[in-house]
Amino acid sequence: xxxxxxxxxxxxxxxxxxxxxxxxxxxxxxxxxxxxxxxxxxxxxxxxxxxxxxxxxxxxxxxxxxxxxxxxxxxxxxxxxxxxxxxxxxxxxxxxxxxxxxxxxxxxxxxxxxxxxxxxxxxxxxxxxxxxxxxxxxxxxxxxxxxxxxxxxxxxxxxxxxxxxxxxxxxxxxxxxxxxxxxxxxxxxxxxxxxxxxxxxxxxxxxxxxxxxxxxxxxxxxxxxxxxxxxxxxxxxxxxxxxxxxxxxxxxxxxxxxxxxxxxxxxxxxxxxxxxxxxxxxxxxxxxxxxxxxxxxxxxxxxxxxxxxxxxxxxxxxxxxxxxxxxxxxxxxxxxxxxxxxxxxxxxxxxxxxxxxxxxxxxxxxxxxxxxxxxxxxxxxxxxxxxxxxxxxxxxxxxxxxxxxxxxxxxxxxxxxxxxxxxxxxxxxxxxxxxxxxxxxxxxxxxxxxxxxxxxxxxxxxxxxxxxxxxxxxxxxxxxxxxxxxxxxxxxxxxxxxxxxxxxxxx
Amino acid sequence: xxxxxxxxxxxxxxxxxxxxxxxxxxxxxxxxxxxxxxxxxxxxxxxxxxxxxxxxxxxxxxxxxxxxxxxxxxxxxxxxxxxxxxxxxxxxxxxxxxxxxxxxxxxxxxxxxxxxxxxxxxxxxxxxxxxxxxxxxxxxxxxxxxxxxxxxxxxxxxxxxxxxxxxxxxxxxxxxxxxxxxx
Numbered sequence: 115x116x117x118x119x120x121x122x123x124x125x126x127x128x129x130x131x132x133x134x135x136x137x138x139x140x141x142x143x144x145x146x147x148x149x150x151x152x153x154x155x156x157x158x159x160x161x162x163x164x165x166x167x168x169x170x171x172x173x174x175x176x177x178x179x180x181x182x183x184x185x186x187x188x189x190x191x192x193x194x195x196x197x198x199x200x201x202x203x204x205x206x207x208x209x210x211x212x213x214x215x216x217x218x219x220x221x222x223x224x225x226x227x228x229x230x231x232x233x234x235x236x237x238x239x240x241x242x243x244x245x246x247x248x249x250x251x252x253x254x255x256x257x258x259x260x261x262x263x264x265x266x267x268x269x270x271x272x273x274x275x276x277x278x279x280x281x282x283x284x285x286x287x288x289x290x291x292x293x294x295x296x297x298x299x300x301x302x303x304x305x306x307x308x309x310x311x312x313x314x315x316x317x318x319x320x321x322x323x324x325x326x327x328x329x330x331x332x333x334x335x336x337x338x339x340x341x342x343x344x345x346x347x348x349x350x351x352x353x354x355x356x357x358x359x360x361x362x363x364x365x366x367x368x369x370x371x372x373x374x375x376x377x378x379x380x381x382x383x384x385x386x387x388x389x390x391x392x393x394x395x396x397x398x399x400x401x402x403x404x405x406x407x408x409x410x411x412x413x414x415x416x417x418x419x420x421x422x423x424x425x426x427x428x429x430x431x432x433x434x435x436x437x438x439x440x441x442x443x444x445x446x447x448x449x450x451x452x453x454x455x456x457x458x459x460x461x462x463x464x465x466x467x468x469x470x471x472x473x474x475x476x477x478x479x480x481x482x483x484x485x486x487x488x489x490x491x492x493x494x495x496x497x498x499x500x501x502x503x504x505x506x507x508x509x510x511x512x513x514x515x516x517x518x519x520x521x522x523x524x525x526x527x528x529x530x531x532x533x534x535x536x537x538x539x540x541x542x543x544x545x546x547x548x549x550x551x552x553x554x555x556x557x558x559x560x561x562x563x564x565x566x567x568x569x570x571x572x573x574x575x576x577x578x579x580x581x582x583x584x585x586x587x588x589x590x591x592x593x594x595x596x597x598x599x600x601x602x603x604x605x606x607x608x609x610x611x612x613x614x615x616x617x618x619x620x621x
Numbered sequence: 622x623x624x625x626x627x628x629x630x631x632x633x634x635x636x637x638x639x640x641x642x643x644x645x646x647x648x649x650x651x652x653x654x655x656x657x658x659x660x661x662x663x664x665x666x667x668x669x670x671x672x673x674x675x676x677x678x679x680x681x682x683x684x685x686x687x688x689x690x691x692x693x694x695x696x697x698x699x700x701x702x703x704x705x706x707x708x709x710x711x712x713x714x715x716x717x718x719x720x721x722x723x724x725x726x727x728x729x730x731x732x733x734x735x736x737x738x739x740x741x742x743x744x745x746x747x748x749x750x751x752x753x754x755x756x757x758x759x760x761x762x763x764x765x766x767x768x769x770x771x772x773x774x775x776x777x778x779x780x781x782x783x784x785x786x787x788x789x790x791x792x793x794x795x796x797x798x799x800x801x802x803x804x
Contacts, residue, residue: 293683
């Protein structure tokens with residue numbers, strides 16, 4: 115084992131590999147910072163460039179893009195309030211208010227350090243617990259998956275903000291939007307009204323960009339006459355204390371470890387990824403916090419949970435891939451494809467037949483996260499310059515980046531019309547104080563829920579199986595408890611707010 | 622001094638209630654729109670043929686989702702009506718709407734420009750359409766002066782032609798060339 119570890123490390127620490135990894139890390143961070151570009155797209159673009167490299171060198175470069183990409187999404191999430199990737203949706207909840215509150219440097223540093231520690235924790239778990247965790251993940255059937263999604267959907271209740279009902283409506287609208295287009299089992303077109311635009315369905319990324327980015331950018335130029343529209347988005351002087359923030363992150367060990375573990379587990383489940391992990395980690399951090407009312411207003415706990423959660427899926431996703439040959443996400447599938455190009459079959463025999471490669475990948479994960487940290491810390495001031503750019507440049511330019519991101523997804527101009535329409539709907543919902551996060555959650559989880567529900571009922575039409583299979587029953591019970599707990603805390607918060615409102619209204 | 626404060630407070634007292642009622646009225650319209658839309662979509666989903674291979678066909682899940690949405694909208698609409706009645710007054714509705722639109726006129730102008738840009742994009746191509754879009758939006762936000770025109774032209778050139786080149790040459794992503802330049 116030690117020989118294999120040293121052989122892998124020797125290959126990763128080769129000078130040219132380190133240089134390529136550094137370039138990959140920067141590329142991943144920049145790609146993810148552009149709204150509409152995802153880690154998956156960055157990896158796909160990298161894949162052909164690695165064909166001329168050796169297997170471990172190629173995979174190491176892709177891993178550095180992967181790790182960099184999970185962190186890059188936080189830059190636009192914190193500075194512009196627009197999630198760069200789906201896995202940084204929850205980062206906008208607290209990092210953006212913190213940046214707007216005059217602490218953009220702290221918001222970015224918190225995210226970077228949390229991502230670093232999240233990746234490291236997930237890599238340690240990957241090394242220690244890959245086989246047993248992967249075995250659990252593989253044993254889950256459609257019943258357990260459906261129950262897990264029901265549990266994840268209960269997060270909606272904690273993301274609703276002021277109104278539980280408006281939050282639920284937004285969440286169900288999201289589920290509804292996900293049903294437009296071909297049905298996930300048979301491919302039959304649904305609710306498309308024979309329109310070419312709706313025929314392929316609503317791509318999740320288009321909804322994400324439209325709902326969060328276009329509506330946010332429209333909001334930036336609101337009230338043009340009163341506000342300083344020529345000024346920067348975050349006009350305050352920026353304080354930048356990287357090391358103090360590192361200590362601040364380490365002062366929240368429970369949140370950090372819990373969020374990372376959630377990220378590892380979600381990452382290990384095939385089909386689920388950073389987009390679910392960041393929301394689930396955020397939700398759990400809010401529920402277990404002594405001050406849940408501070409979430410959404412710029413609390414460090416929210417940033418730590420979201421970023422540690424999404425970054426930890428990187429290690430988690432490799433668990434079923436290395437141990438069983440089952441990719442945890444689209445990115446892992448591309449990594450698998452890259453290894454297959456080099457004639458290496460990924461599966462249970464990988465560690466036995468190509469031990470140096472497997473251990474080399476573990477080393478590469480650690481090196482990639484260190485590189486991400488160094489690149490981010492050194493370039494943070496450069497990223498923060500974004501906040502000095504006046505609105506007149508940043509609003510239209512980011513809008514163009516969104517258009518490019520939406521187009522590049524499928525090379526379809528019709529997707530851009532959807533983007534415009536969804537952006538307007540998002541702006542309308544935002545103006546009427548509907549929370550947008552539940553809507554996006556509904557769009558993410560809807561197809562997974564439907565597919566597993568139908569698959570479960572196809573193999574056994576009896577609904578009671580959901581309650582008789584132990585893991586499924588536990589997950590459903592957890593969902594029920596989660597709803598009760600959320601409703602209780604919403605009612606409690608409303609009761610707390612009521613005297614103040616009554617006083618204000620004078621009635 | 623105390624009297625003055627009390628007086629102004631008394632004069633301003635109905636304003637928050639009226640404003641709350643106006644906001645709730647706007648939301649009520651959204652609940653009605655979503656509610657009616659979801660009833661229609663639920664019925665349309667119900668028309669989808671059932672499957673021979675599985676208990677749930679293609680239409681069951683959307684039918685269920687939109688039915689739940691309709692029920693949620695109905696409950697929330699009833700609560701909104703009660704809230705509006707409690708607040709007691711809906712005066713100044715038209716002025717409120719005008720004020721709302723006036724405050725957001727730049728947002729809607731930006732959106733209008735985006736719609737025109739997306740419509741023109743397949744005809745004029747990415748570089749030309751983006752250049753014009755960026756130039757107009759930047760000047761709309763910053764106002765027209767010699768300095769802003771020069772700055773906006775430079776920024777528009779960089780982010781239209783420059784981005785097109787970057788994506789084509791580096792990422793192999795080819796943005797729409799446009800019918801004008803296709804032949």
